[in-house]
Amino acid sequence: MSGVVLWVVCPKEINTNSLVPLLPRNGVPIRRSKMWSSSSFSASKLSFSSGVSAYSGTVANPQRSSEEKVYEVVLKQAALVREQRITRKEKKALGLIETDKTTNWDLLNEAYDRCGEVCAEYAKTFYLVWCRRTDELVDGPNASHITPKALDRWENRLTDLFEGRPFDMYDAALSHTVSTYPVDIQPFKDMIEGMRLDLRKSRYKNFDELYLYCYYVAGTVGLMSVPVMGISPESKASTESVYNAALALGIANQLTNILRDVGEDARRGRIYLPQDELARAGLSDEDIFRGKVTDKWRSFMKGQIKRARMFFEEAEKGVAELNAASRWPVWASLLIYRQILDAIEVNDYDNFTKRAYVGKAKKFLSLPVSYARALIGPSTVS
Numbered sequence: 001m002s003g004v005v006l007w008v009v010c011p012k013e014i015n016t017n018s019l020v021p022l023l024p025r026n027g028v029p030i031r032r033s034k035m036w037s038s039s040s041f042s043a044s045k046l047s048f049s050s051g052v053s054a055y056s057g058t059v060a061n062p063q064r065s066s067e068e069k070v071y072e073v074v075l076k077q078a079a080l081v082r083e084q085r086i087t088r089k090e091k092k093a094l095g096l097i098e099t100d101k102t103t104n105w106d107l108l109n110e111a112y113d114r115c116g117e118v119c120a121e122y123a124k125t126f127y128l129v130w131c132r133r134t135d136e137l138v139d140g141p142n143a144s145h146i147t148p149k150a151l152d153r154w155e156n157r158l159t160d161l162f163e164g165r166p167f168d169m170y171d172a173a174l175s176h177t178v179s180t181y182p183v184d185i186q187p188f189k190d191m192i193e194g195m196r197l198d199l200r201k202s203r204y205k206n207f208d209e210l211y212l213y214c215y216y217v218a219g220t221v222g223l224m225s226v227p228v229m230g231i232s233p234e235s236k237a238s239t240e241s242v243y244n245a246a247l248a249l250g251i252a253n254q255l256t257n258i259l260r261d262v263g264e265d266a267r268r269g270r271i272y273l274p275q276d277e278l279a280r281a282g283l284s285d286e287d288i289f290r291g292k293v294t295d296k297w298r299s300f301m302k303g304q305i306k307r308a309r310m311f312f313e314e315a316e317k318g319v320a321e322l323n324a325a326s327r328w329p330v331w332a333s334l335l336i337y338r339q340i341l342d343a344i345e346v347n348d349y350d351n352f353t354k355r356a357y358v359g360k361a362k363k364f365l366s367l368p369v370s371y372a373r374a375l376i377g378p379s380t381v382s
């Protein structure tokens, strides 16, 4: 699958017109989702105004919910698109936009090719090369040597490449991408923050805390991808709403990943499940470590799967707004990853000893379905 999905994130394959669609559109009122506080989701009656411990990444005010904090980033990304539009317009008027004659295109093309190779080698489902490398820091073979200091150095390298001083070939490709598309540094910084969190935290008090973690490690990927994929010129949706859908897809994917890997994570002493919801279901950490599928566990899992599906549904609303070239791979990745949830059900919720996966046949079958869905572009009715 990586070939298809790579296409989602590899800027080289994206039509360069994809910047245009990020230009003026009628603003549709901002709609914010409060999925887990919805009364339709019984497992999630959370005190989500109780505040999150003071993570240093996105914000400092502990009174606000994680959703509110993350939404600020969404608004910032959307504003950046408008800002870039204005600066480009001004520069164009002044005749300042010209092709950069100093760029070494051969080297840059080689850098992009190398990024493609990394994706082909490592990505089973999806990934941007920089995200994979960041993830490798805390999950790879050298993970035990990774310190907060090493992450600080990684962040300095990130700042350098955003300022046009790449350290290596891979950084050079990303440096070029972020100077070409309206990509902000914040989601990248937040992803590093997620890695810091992983170094010091192995329990999540409630869904509000888990949501912030999911944003850091996966929602950020959605926010990084949309500026490169581009929004359709016909779209009447607000930039914010499309970014919001992208964020939801990242969260949905991460929640799915967590539910698939409960056993694997427990063997590393980690439980990425809301502690208060576990307690309400009559479950403890010991139950997770014991790994026995009971009725309590099944019922708990049903609630978690339901919530993950709600995030997928939220994400679905944004796909039609994307550029035509990006819709097929996004649909494919959404439909395929969501089937992991079905596989958990088929395994009778045994995510302790069985790894839920989507077989090749199901993946291939999803391609024509995704293709058909991708034909549907933005609604013409405003």
Ligand SMILES: CC(C)=CCC/C(C)=C/CC/C(C)=C/CC/C(C)=C/COP(=O)(O)OP(=O)(O)O
Residues within 6 Å of the ligand: 008, 123, 124, 125, 126, 127, 217, 218, 219, 221, 222, 223, 225, 226, 242, 243, 245, 246, 247, 249, 250, 253, 254, 257, 315, 316, 318, 319, 322, 330
């Ligand atoms: C919906 C709209 C408007 C846009 C799409 C925006 C995108 C591309 C969002 C996707 C974000 C994303 C790919 C997040 C990554 C989340 C995740 C759990 C990745 C796991 O990756 P691997 O570790 O390779 O997965 P496997 O372990 O399953 O192979």
